[in-house]
Amino acid sequence: MRAPISWIKEYVEIKEPAEKLAEDLQFSGTKVESIASEGTEVIFDFEITPNRPDCLSVIGIAREIAAIYQRKLTTPSAFSVTSVEKEEKSVQFEVADKKLCSSYSLGVIDYVKVGPSPDWLAKRLEKSGLRSINNIVDITNYVMLEIGQPMHAFDYDKISGAMNLRTSKIGETLVTLDGVKRVLPAGAIIIEDKEKIVDLAGLMGGENSEVDESTQTLILHVPLYNPLAIRKASQYLGLRSEASNRFEKKLDPNAHRYAFERTAQLMGEVAGAKLVSEVTSVGYPHKEGSLVVPFSLVSEVLGISISKEQIKNILERLGFATQHQVDKADEFKLKVPTFRTDIEEPIDIVEEVGRIYGYNNFPKTLPSRPSVVQFPRQTDFEGKVRRALALLGLKEVYTGSLTSAKILDRAGIRVENCLKVANRLVIDYEYLRPTLIVGLLLASSANIERFERFSLFEVGRIFEKNIEKNGLPSQPKKVAGIFINYDFKRAKGIVENFLGKLGIGSLEFMATENNSPYGSTIAKISSVNKSIGMLGSIEEKILTSYDISASTYAFELDFEILRSLQSERKYKPPPKYPIVKENISLFVNQNTKFSNIRKAIRKGAGHSLFNLTLLEEKSVKGKRSLLLGIEYFDLFKTLERRHIEVIREKVLKELVNIDTQPRIS
């Protein structure tokens, strides 16, 4: 809300420079967006929180200033003549559903001379960000800005018969003041006469009852509308106005009468107008509410020592009438002024005291209990995961969890299977990622030109369409990595090493069906029969669409399963007695699995097997040949030649049993 300081000064004395005033207002909760100087004038732009519609007015702002600086607030007196000897003209106004318009003031104003506004009025509106239209429209806007109560003036002669306020039916139309034909939703508040809809209530008047140069008589309607109905219609029609911005909040239920009188008064002064009907005020006056607040609540919640007198003083300055409950020394009763529709319970009063006392005058303390009120998590598993991957040379990335159909499509993912937001703003942020691999591919693609070989990882949630027991879509946390320009052995080695660092053993890598976005070499990883996730190469077609030509592997593991499988690693001392190393060459069938060879060797060597590595794999005369490095040891003695010979014999026998041909050089 914009307001020139000269206007505010009409109601409260201001001695402070604009910057100081802005700062003091901000500290107490009235946000100043900007201060602009125009000649001798200073224009404030306030950002008012939705709970304080009373501050969407110059008087509201002046009241805050008066409270902060302990100064007097002077408001303009209302119109003194509110009844006429003989009603010259009258208006019939029906409100069928009281919930739509619980209270209002209404009357007929005649002898209006519509014309340009006087300079002071036009200028003041313009400084406040409103265009001057004519003296009548300007006065209604002026009072809205001054008091915070919007209203509407109809041309009396353009209304035929009784007026009726109701909700719209779907598809009804109205041409509003701006010349736009509005197709209404069901439930918007409208006012109609005998023949036609004349007002889209709270949002904009109808063109058919507009005040213009020829207007002589007005119907002035100052209502309090159902905020929700206004808000919904405003959102539906995409129509926001100074009026709707106020009507959709909880306005002072008593302001309509004062606003009517003030408007009629100004119209008399500026446009020679005269009230010719009784002023009808429905639902008026509204009684102010009261609250009982313990003094101790104020000091305990705020944590400051503040006297009862100080508390009462602050509240009085804000317009709350306070009264000490004599029988209950700790409590006081207060009356909540009707313009403070945000005050509902005692805690709201605590805030009032705090913000005017000044939060920056508070001492700063630390929570007084012993600092550990709960056991912090035993271990930060997520941190452990991240550090383990970083140690293995992977760089951590954070990629977007909202992505586009295009990017998903490039990864060969069908968007029908992905969770989607219903109200996207930009096409790039529409689908929730179903795998972290998409983001990793994108990140890799961004680096591929500058870096020949690299690996990245991310920890984060992925999203699925299926709804879980808690009523929410499944959104498991995953750990994923990508290896650009790596071979399978190296990628697998890193995954094994990573899982090892988490104390997850008994790993099994099982070949599995092709499954997007993985290519042909896919392994399902499990530990103690629990599936952890996948490791595989990315299909060439997909890589090409991300401009990646190097061989690429990726893994994605389930975070919670990793957490459930993790264990503390125990130290194994290195063997005391020497380790004996041997190499064995083997011819094996194309489809023989290394895991079976390992099993055979383990079976043959028993606990003498210390380590087994694959040194080399090649093709000799069309046959698959493996060079294995085997290390033997014994916990209790030095292995001698004769021992080794016995073990070797057994190992070779087992290897022959699984149909391999050992070649000892």
Next chain:
Amino acid sequence: MDLNKILSQFNKESHQAQSEKEIEALRIKYLGRKTGILPKLTERIPRLPVAQRKGVGTEIRKLRSQIEDVLYEKAKGKKESAKPSAEDISVPGSKIETGSLHPMTLVIEEVKNIFHFLGFTWDDGPEVESDIYNFQKLNMPPNHPARDVQQTYYINEKIILRTHTSNMQVRYLEKNKPPVRVLFPGRAYRRDMPDATHLPSFYQIEGLLVDNKSSLTDLLGSLDYFAKAYFGKKSKIRVYGHNFPYTEPSIEVEVYHPSKGWIEILGAGMVHPNVLRNAGVDPQKFRGWAFGMGPDRLLMLKYEIADIRTLYNNDIRFLNQF
């Protein structure tokens, strides 16, 4: 058997052997366990006539050590020549590729560590959230005007993308009886146009304390402690009145940055009694405070990053700096 012949042959060949590989091949040829010339000679000793046997073992051992010495010197020379000829310490060190943690992780961990000193633990929860936990239980019924400032992505009428990590307040309190002190770091979503300071998905750290005694002065003290811990001893906080439906009183906090001045990074307040009630906590017995801050902002300030998109583009030239 002419050991001298073997030695002169070795000398000739060793002269030619230059690479480490060639030296190794030479070692195997002469000293190799199974096929080496010297081991083979040793094997033959028992078959020699007794008269010739005497001293042969010693001779072979002598030859062996001669050969070993030569090989050792050659191999050592090889390693030395790998060093720069002159000790020019101004030559650049090798470039080392290492793994790294994203600065967002570093910042979140730093915040966790700072609040850990005040007894805070941390927890994590759903990003796709029900309207109930994101809004309704936080004192924002349907159509509440305060929802306007939190541009919301909807999945459907009931399920949304959480607009803040405050969704964890009631979730956590339902499972953990007070007293609690906990941080909720995580992703949140707002339907904003992406630009240098906004992204539809960003990070937030919510903090929550609920105890039988807690006050606004404790909140201010804790945030001041945080400011000093993160931005340095000269930092401090400045407080503005504000309004959030889920806190009462509500405040906005600016932190003094030694070189950038006052910056707005925090919203906070005393937990609204309705929120406690919604979590099954008796507001007569317990009070609490909560705050929310943006680690994106903290990160950008710390490392002087101007554009938030830099954080999520994952250029390795960016990642390598952390």
